[in-house]
Amino acid sequence: xxxxxxxxxxxxxxxxxxWTAAGAYGFRPEFLAFHQDGEPDIYLNSIVGFVHRHYDGxxxxxxxxxxxxxxxGELFTELFWLGLEEAAFRRExxxxxxxxxxxxxxxxxxxxxxxxxxxxxxxxxxxLAHTLKCVRCREILGEKxxxxxxxxxxxxxxxxxxxxxxxxxxxxxxxxIIEKFFRFHWQSPGRKIMHLAVSxxxxxLLRKILPRQSRWGKGGEFAPWQSGMEAREFSLPGxxxxxFSEGERERRFxxxxxxxxxxxxxxxxxxxxxxxxxRLWFTGERGAARPENLEFYQRExxxxxxxxxxxxxxLRNCLLVHRQPLELPAxxxxxxxGRVWRGRYLGDERVFSAVEPASCGEISVVLxxxxxxxxxxxxxxIASQAYLMAEALRQAxxxxxALSFFSEGGCTVLRRLKDFHEEDAKGxxxxxxxxxxxxxxxxxxxxxxxxxxxxxTLMLILTDACPSDDHALSREGLxxxxxYGGEAAAEDTAEAVKELRKQGFKxxxxxxxxxxxxxxxxxxxxxxxxxYLRLQELDRLAATVGGLLADEIARG
Amino acid sequence: xxxxxxxxARKILTGQGLEQPLLxxxxxxxxKYPWQGAREVTVPRYPYFGKEILAKALAALLSGANLLLxxxxxxxxxxxxxxxxxxxxxxxxxxxxxxxxxxxYLIGMDTFKEGEVRFRPGPxxxxxxxxxxxxxxxxxxxxxxxxxxLHSLLxxxxxxxxxxxxxLRLHPATRFIATMNYGYAGTRELNEALLSRFVxxxxxxxxxxxxxxxxxxxxxxxxxxxxxxxxELFMDIRKKYEEREISGxxxxxxxxxxxxxxxxxxxxxxxxxxxxxxxxxxxSQERALVEDLxxxxxxxxxxxxxxxxxx
Numbered sequence: 001x002x003x004x005x006x007x008x009x010x011x012x013x014x015x016x017x018x019w020t021a022a023g024a025y026g027f028r029p030e031f032l033a034f035h036q037d038g039e040p041d042i043y044l045n046s047i048v049g050f051v052h053r054h055y056d057g058x059x060x061x062x063x064x065x066x067x068x069x070x071x072x073g074e075l076f077t078e079l080f081w082l083g084l085e086e087a088a089f090r091r092e093x094x095x096x097x098x099x100x101x102x103x104x105x106x107x108x109x110x111x112x113x114x115x116x117x118x119x120x121x122x123x124x125x126x127x128l129a130h131t132l133k134c135v136r137c138r139e140i141l142g143e144k145x146x147x148x149x150x151x152x153x154x155x156x157x158x159x160x161x162x163x164x165x166x167x168x169x170x171x172x173x174x175x176x177i178i179e180k181f182f183r184f185h186w187q188s189p190g191r192k193i194m195h196l197a198v199s200x201x202x203x204x205l206l207r208k209i210l211p212r213q214s215r216w217g218k219g220g221e222f223a224p225w226q227s228g229m230e231a232r233e234f235s236l237p238g239x240x241x242x243x244f245s246e247g248e249r250e251r252r253f254x255x256x257x258x259x260x261x262x263x264x265x266x267x268x269x270x271x272x273x274x275x276x277x278x279r280l281w282f283t284g285e286r287g288a289a290r291p292e293n294l295e296f297y298q299r300e301x302x303x304x305x306x307x308x309x310x311x312x313x314x315l316r317n318c319l320l321v322h323r324q325p326l327e328l329p330a331x332x333x334x335x336x337x338g339r340v341w342r343g344r345y346l347g348d349e350r351v352f353s354a355v356e357p358a359s360c361g362e363i364s365v366v367l368x369x370x371x372x373x374x375x376x377x378x379x380x381x382i383a384s385q386a387y388l389m390a391e392a393l394r395q396a397x398x399x400x401x402a403l404s405f406f407s408e409g410g411c412t413v414l415r416r417l418k419d420f421h422e423e424d425a426k427g428x429x430x431x432x433x434x435x436x437x438x439x440x441x442x443x444x445x446x447x448x449x450x451x452x453x454x455x456x457t458l459m460l461i462l463t464d465a466c467p468s469d470d471h472a473l474s475r476e477g478l479x480x481x482x483x484y485g486g487e488a489a490a491e492d493t494a495e496a497v498k499e500l501r502k503q504g505f506k507x508x509x510x511x512x513x514x515x516x517x518x519x520x521x522x523x524x525x526x527x528x529x530x531x532y533l534r535l536q537e538l539d540r541l542a543a544t545v546g547g548l549l550a551d552e553i554a555r556g
Numbered sequence: 557x558x559x560x561x562x563x564x565a566r567k568i569l570t571g572q573g574l575e576q577p578l579l580x581x582x583x584x585x586x587x588k589y590p591w592q593g594a595r596e597v598t599v600p601r602y603p604y605f606g607k608e609i610l611a612k613a614l615a616a617l618l619s620g621a622n623l624l625l626x627x628x629x630x631x632x633x634x635x636x637x638x639x640x641x642x643x644x645x646x647x648x649x650x651x652x653x654x655x656x657x658x659x660x661y662l663i664g665m666d667t668f669k670e671g672e673v674r675f676r677p678g679p680x681x682x683x684x685x686x687x688x689x690x691x692x693x694x695x696x697x698x699x700x701x702x703x704x705x706l707h708s709l710l711x712x713x714x715x716x717x718x719x720x721x722x723x724l725r726l727h728p729a730t731r732f733i734a735t736m737n738y739g740y741a742g743t744r745e746l747n748e749a750l751l752s753r754f755v756x757x758x759x760x761x762x763x764x765x766x767x768x769x770x771x772x773x774x775x776x777x778x779x780x781x782x783x784x785x786x787x788e789l790f791m792d793i794r795k796k797y798e799e800r801e802i803s804g805x806x807x808x809x810x811x812x813x814x815x816x817x818x819x820x821x822x823x824x825x826x827x828x829x830x831x832x833x834x835x836x837x838x839x840s841q842e843r844a845l846v847e848d849l850x851x852x853x854x855x856x857x858x859x860x861x862x863x864x865x866x867x
Binding site (some may be wrong): 009012013017019020022023025040042046095096097098099101102201302305306329332333334335344349351352448 | 603660665666667668671673676785788792795796799800801841844845848849850851853856
């Protein structure tokens with residue numbers, strides 16, 4: 001098991017501990033507790049859950065935020081948790097006889113983990129809170145409270161919150177502790193953030209001239225303009241030739257899938273009419289998997305595993321149901337007149353036919369992913385969901401081809417991410433969003449990947465139903481060229497869909513768009529007729545496709 | 557309901573407070589159709605606890621309708637079906653549905669014996685001709701085409717053409733109870749034609765109260781505190797299952813009963829819970845989630861004296 005998947009499993013487990021105790025599965029705790037060896041701490045995670053179950057979550061969260069803003073915010077937060085632990089334990093103990101034992105084991109482990117700490121860990125911890133925690137653990141294990149300092153001792157006693165207290169009482173107890181033991185007005189000093197209200201114009205100027213830093217960015221860095229990033233070329237719609245030669249295309253987009261002669265034939269056939277001045281490129285070179293896609297998948301792996309199992313089971317079940325019948329001789333069943341003589345003269349009682357199911361006819365799936373820049377924000381999610389689908393289909397024995405397409409510099413590139421016969425679908429993690437999407441041309445080029453294949457093919461297109469390209473839509477005669485976008489591009493794509501259907505392919509679109517629902521649906525309807533499904537959230541993509549596919553198999 | 561007569565078992569069921577007119581109707585049904593066949597009217601292993609559900613289901617059958625019980629795992633669909641058969645005083649024929657169920661499996665098939673073709677009736681044929689309660693278990697595991705053969709039996713026609721043989725006429729006391737678990741692995745949608753021939757009753761997974769009743773019935777010496785903890789444990793598992801964090805493997809009422817039987821025989825709570833519940837999850841991550849849940853409810857070293865007052 002890789003480190004990432006182990007980590008994600010442990011997190012999921014810790015989260016489940018919290019949920020079980022909270023009885024609320026939508027609750028997202030501020031933190032999860034783990035032992036030194038990385039195993040989730042069942043006692044502390046359960047305490048977090050119990051606190052959520054018994055107290056007003058919103059009120060506590062607001063109070064924690066308040067505490068966090070003070071100069072000693074970290075210390076106060078830890079002390080408050082120490083008090084809440086005691087209160088939640090006292091409250092749940094009568095209902096759960098196991099809790100005292102869990103608490104004891106937690107205390108033993110906490111004290112054992114406390115030895116051999118790295119210098120960084122020692123530096124990071126709050127010494128006062130840590131001392132009090134150790135004392136609490138020793139007390140749980142039956143030792144006497146040994147605090148030499150009277151101030152510490154009183155503070156420790158004050159943190160024995162009662163299990164009978166409600167939310168306001170625990171908060172006021174903590175307020176009392178702050179007031180009594182930390183005599184200063186803790187809310188006013190220590191503010192590190194200042195808010196300035198300025199006019200929009202001044203704001204824009206300040207943003208230009210002042211360095212900006214994101215608090216939440218990686219390593220605290222914020223890069224509004226990455227060095228080495230290419231500025232998008234600005235061009236007016238009009239007659240533009242794709243500027244890439246074959247060599248250039250190979251260098252930019254990867255090794256070609258077809259020989260030059262074949263490519264020329266395809267281009268001669270498809271790059272005409274509205275696509276006269278653009279080019280095509282087919283490649284099987286995926287490049288390395290995108291780290292952001294892999295990272296996202298690893299992070300959500302536990303969730304995806306459940307989804308994958310469910311999807312594969314559904315597909316297998318569907319294939320099982322729709323097996324074709326096969327008639328075999330049997331001792332009972334429907335009488336087969338042609339075999340009756342065998343019963344009479346040979347004593348063979350197998351004069352009946354029994355129906356045995358056999359595997360169903362071939363069905364294969366093509367998944368075409370729009371890889372234009374509009375998908376950039378959802379890239380990792382799309383890659384993960386496509387991978388789930390591919391893996392589930394593999395487990396169900398349904399061949400699948402995964403492709404992505406985008407247009408750049410007047411060239412529409414179709415990249416094969418997974419071939420039909422490939423067992424490993426990890427190539428899908430190379431999915432990368434860039435450039436534009438000239439849907440009409442990409443769809444027309446699709447059958448090139450399916451030459452020689454038999455059986456039914458279901459084409460699923462993940463799209464925003466908003467084809468657009470910086471290279472114009474060519475017009476014949478005296479008509480002026482116009483941008484490939486809007487209604488004209490939708491019309492062209494609708495034509496391409498019709499052509500695919502004429503060739504016997506079943507085409508279904510999965511529409512996920514940032515456009516307003518009405519507008520996106522309008523375009524989707526124009527292009528795909530009724531054969532589209534609007535996906536508000538892409539995280540149900542695999543499950544939705546599973547359903548569509550199950551219907552398709554059922555239809556026979 | 558071990559070691560009780562059919563009459564005693566009926567009393568346990570009706571003792572939950574069913575309305576008098578309903579009980580009188582059931583009584584009248586039993587008197588009108590006294591069972592005299594060779595098959596025994598069996599007493600179910602457990603009574604069904606849940607007055608409202610029991611009343612609705614009994615009313616449906618007395619009205620002559622076919623009943624479809626829909627509910628998740630551990631909702632007690634089969635227990636209810638068997639209890640209803642007992643209340644009607646008719647034996648039950650259990651027909652388990654699976655993917656390869658076909659008309660011949662249900663109705664009967666030709667066999668070749670001593671040089672001639674003979675009809676061997678299937679369970680539905682036997683039940684329908686004798687007037688039993690036919691329990692079509694997990695009906696949505698079968699293909700809809702295979703179920704089409706039942707249509708004329710289930711609707712107003714109450715008869716079935718068996719090609720080459722006599723027409724099968726339904727005995728007036730015959731009742732059909734189908735069960736289905738929607739969304740269970742291997743299940744599918746029932747088509748509308750079949751569905752329209754049933755009245756549908758949704759069964760919830762037993763709540764804490766019903767579970768406590770069942771535990772008290774099955775283990776009269778189970779201490780109140782232990783019973784409450786077992787019920788809460790089951791509720792925790794149910795919640796986790798409903799939230800799709802675990803599969804339905806650990807949500808096993810029979811498993812929960814087995815746990816208590818194992819504890820009574822001397823195993824520790826930890827050992828019994830592993831065998832009866834946690835180890836049914838073969839996926840290690842799922843098992844870990846269930847084990848954590850168990851660890852938060854019951855001390856693993858508890859033994860029978862902590863559970864049973866008679867020990």
